[in-house]
Amino acid sequence: MVTTKTKVKTQEYRGLSEEATFPDKAGHFGRFGGKFVPETIMPALDQLEKAYLQAKEDPSFNAELEYHLREYVGRPSTLYYAERLTKKLGGAKIYLKREDLNHTGAHKINNTIGQILLAIRMGKKRIIAETGAGQHGVATATAAAMFGIECDVYMGEEDIRRQALNVFKMKLLGARVIPVASGSRTLKDATNEALRDWMSSVRNTHYIIGSVVGPHPYPMMVRDFQVIIGKEVKKQILEKEHRLPDYLIACVGGGSNSIGLFHPFIEDKEVKMIGVEAGGLGSEVGQHASTLTSGEIGILHGSASYVLQDEDGQTLPVHSISAGLDYPGVGPEHSYLKDIGRAEYVSITDDEAVKAFQECARLEGIIPALEAAHAIAYTIKFAPRLSKDKLIVICLSGSGDKDSFEVAKKLGYNI
């Protein structure tokens, strides 16, 4: 049985169940969220919000989404007891939510299938997306191929270099990969460029944002498409352990896999949530991407959230070995969860992540994405401090196949 629900005490929190609780109607999560975009795309956001809210209540839309998630993506993903990792650490019992087993090898496809169905519903003829690690780009290109829709993916040149395999996959899937040479040539710049494309193409194009960032309704909508992770975990852990977990641990770049895991547990106050950010090479400016642990509130890519900015609001450089975490902003719901004290955020360095990457491979026979390796690395530090009767669920957001070249290089292998 699910234990008694305790409500989080905040002004915005009205104790409504599930997705309806926040954001408010204008897309605000407390002082975060909102819509900070040029007027040109405001009508498109209104249209998208309307279409999404209608679709959400439409049984045929939900049935179609469920069908594709089951038959094409392969959901539900398993909740796997990581026995050897647990024994090695000697503390809490560790479960891995295997999002790496989804078609395309990451959680990103949960969202792209949902949004492409919505795009078709809105009569849009073309899809654009931004990508960092390439997982969202591949997931978008995959969904676009399956539904036969034209797809352009913006990707920073630095990420193209780091993620050559995913670039090839996207091309193979029929998408056009557009290199972005501006700024730091990573995810932030790819997002700028996708937004600029949308400024011109908004009448016939849908922009599939890959994380719980951007202007309203994206943070809400992407979350809703990702909460399947947490909903499945809840059901699976009750079947296996007959109780809810004590800790949920997930990596946070923009924050979609973590919000997907966390959100269904928000009212279950006894379940603690820990988001793990990229600590990169160290705490100096430009060496990390720890937005929640060292940023301040600001505006980036259409919403108010914690961001890494200077005193003029200029975006600061960031670094992470993991292309998916290399982002100076974060989803507004995470900022809100941090502010109300509902979730805790920590950071893990590149080296710790690489060690966890290897540890997970050797102990469990699972090569995790470098993003997810951050969550594992924190668990490696944290689990031994807990007693054996405690339960941890880690979101293993994706497979590490895409990272093998980068890690090999870091470890001095020439492949």
Place this chain on the structure above:
Amino acid sequence: MNRIDEKFYELKAKKKPAFIPFITAGDPDIQTTKALILEFEKRGADIIELGIPFSDPIADGPIIQASYYRALIKGAKVAHVLDMVSELRKKSEIPIVSMVSYSTVFKKGYSKFIENSVMSGLDGLTIPDLPVEENQEIFEIARKNDFKVVCFIAPTTTDQRVSLITQKAQGFLYYISVVGITGIRDKLPDDIIQNINKLKQMTNIPVAVGFGVSTSEHAKLIGTVADGVIVGSAIMREIEKYAKKPSEELVRGVGEFVGQLISGAKG
């Protein structure tokens, strides 16, 4: 009376459109920006749109992005831009509107930002990434300071939103001529005149038109119907051409280019 209102009042009597050149503050450097503003004024520009450089401008095309990048690399700060405007006010009364990202305004605190802008001698601001519904208070603070928050209207804006925006708008309306970002275009949209006329029927606030207005022919066409003609990217491209030349040469060359645009706009 605010300098912007005064200017449109004066131009209405003359039945001439305002010519509004955009330049990035700090490209190639802040002193050259100041010299350019004085040069544009001398050549007959009516209002200056002064871009405060931002690291991630969403509404801007490659030319303005690159100019922001150059200015930031050189170390342009908001404080320097405001200091330059204060200096300029000793010599010039030309109305100046800043174009600034809400990231910057928010980070500085919008109340404080307006206060400092007013003190420096700026007359208004445009915030391309702030839709009217996100900050009601900023219009109130501006009103109290006789400062203008200039709002945007795009070809995609619905009639319902037009009335929401015109209720808030101060100084003038910035009509975005194209569905897209700033940049040089060979041709303006076919329905541009029709759209401007339609908007003018819906409001009494002066309507200035920008995005894609690149040549003196464009300026002339827009000038026949709009209350103001805004040119940005085409001017910034000229500045880019003179990047390696001495400042005086740049000011003279870009000044000549702007002079031609003004002749076009004013017919």
